[in-house]
Amino acid sequence: MHTLNGAQIIIRQLEQLGVDTIAGIPGGANLPLYDALAASTTIRHVLARHEQGAGFIAQGIARTTGKPAVCFATSGPGATNVLTALADAYLDSVPLVCITGQTPRALIGTDAFQEVDTYGMSMPITKHNYLVRSAADLLTIVPKAFQLAGSGRPGPVLIDVPKDVQTEMVSFESWPEPLAAGVERSPASDGAQAITAAAAMINAAARPMLYLGGGVIHAGAASVARKLAEQGEIPTVVTLMGLGILPSEHPLSLGMLGMHAPRATNLAMEECDLLIAAGVRFDDRATGRISAFCPGAKVIHVDIDASEIGKLRSVDAGIAGDARAAFIALLPHIEKRPRPEWRRRIRQLQQDHPRFHPDDFAPGRPFHLIRQVAELAGPEAYISTDVGKHQMWVAQAYPLTRPRQLLTSGGLGTMGFGLPAAIGAALAHPDKPVVCFTGDGSLQMNIQELATAVEQQAQVKIVVLNNQSLGLVRQQQRLFYERKYFASSYRIKVDFAAIARGFGLQAFDLDGADNPDALLTGAMQTPGPCLINVPIDIEEEVTPMVPPGAANTTMIGGSHARN
């Protein structure tokens, strides 16, 4: 027989579920939860400086481990602050469990102090959510929330717990049986038939193309995907969320497709006769104008979320199920088939439209910096980005070699993601280097988490690509608003190194440095968290660029562009 209050039930269950880190901020409505957490010997609490930071720290843990991570917030402003991180997790399918405090039951609906409708507000941005009405219900809700967050298509789950539910005492005989976690591996009932049809289409195709994304990483399917590509000699593109599935130097890798893809990649997509899409959701940044995307291709779509199949592009074969299971089922049916003509054609496109120009790597330019950092950080490093030009430069030039290596906000594109996500990655992998590439705009969105990084001694190197502007916005004004720059550059120059030192970080400034290379090398080798400010010319652009709403074959810019 156990007699515990609601808060203790939550904490005990989190311990049983193997949670070792929780990021959050206490307040009136979740103090019982913090009281119970204080008694835990196995869970480390990470005190964030803003609940959005707490949510992104949890994301950093979840994105690198693939397991649900936990964040806490109090009612009212605590809950509203964490919503952005939940929305971000929802769009990128990241498993999170967020537990918020709420006004006591009797006061709900009376506009009580710090009362907001957290349940209603989080509904459209969570996979599922709960407003807990009795402490006994927590026994089923907490394990269920974890199962939902981590299974099928992962996503955030919110549990809103009124303060008096946290303090309500419950007596019960035994803890509920643990629920099965992880991805359901069973393929759909019509699976076998779809697999045979898909295999026949692949074997018959002259110019097939694999289009892989975040779902392949969720499925742990990167190595089978690679096998499939190699067995059928199928050129492969990935989305921003799929970077790392296939190393960029792999002979079949065409890198990222879409808005900021290499020209040759988008042009090759245009010519494919079969698109094998897996763990992707045909997002407009990836596909451009969907009606013009791979216009001559038949489509096979593998996705664990059946509603994704046919949502934006009708398919010739749909496989509703886990990507790894689907690839394993497909492999024995795929003929070993060289496709010399298709490979030759792609090589031709790549020669005509080289991905990089030697000038891109001149000292002081973004790609030079990114490659230097990659060299210094080593292949084991986790890389987070913020949102903007610097994010796209990293996507284009960082040698990503493994799934879950890159942490980036793709679907919501949330500035402020990079620093707290990097802290989360560092907490989950204390033995690995973590680099956060950020912009001067994005860093200012969650700069307070520098304090968290120092307090936790998180091994993060924060590289600020400082162009004193909201660079990507400014680029759009240049390209699409007749260079009418407005509200896209900063009139004051912020001394980020001084600010970082104020928080207790070591800081380095490459601005005006005599020997920037030596300074960067030294900085990257400094133990503990540190910030490196790197001046970047405001006119450095992300090229090529597909104008929003245009077909992917309409690409603007690039010093080596042919049109």
Place this chain on the structure above:
Amino acid sequence: MPATDTHNPSEAQPVNTAILRLTVNNHPGVMLQICGLFVRRNFNLEGIFCSAVDQGVTSCIWLKVDETDKLDQVIKQLTKLEDVLAIEERPDARPGVSEMEAMMARIG
């Protein structure tokens, strides 16, 4: 449900709507989940009728959906809601639904 221009349930009308019957967990948030899904996914809902069944453990929701071309998406998205336990497409219930609409119009 809004009234339609015909009050005779047996009279044939062009069918551009679908009738769905959902079984859902009965709790205060569930209607918000269903209606919220229709709003944010940009699906048109023409009518909704909900009532508790099974001693209040579950509810039965009848939906008249004006999305025959998107019906597959509507059903797949509804299926994903954790509180939706079952979905049936019920063309056979169209006369009953029309009767309900007519009754609502009569009540005024």
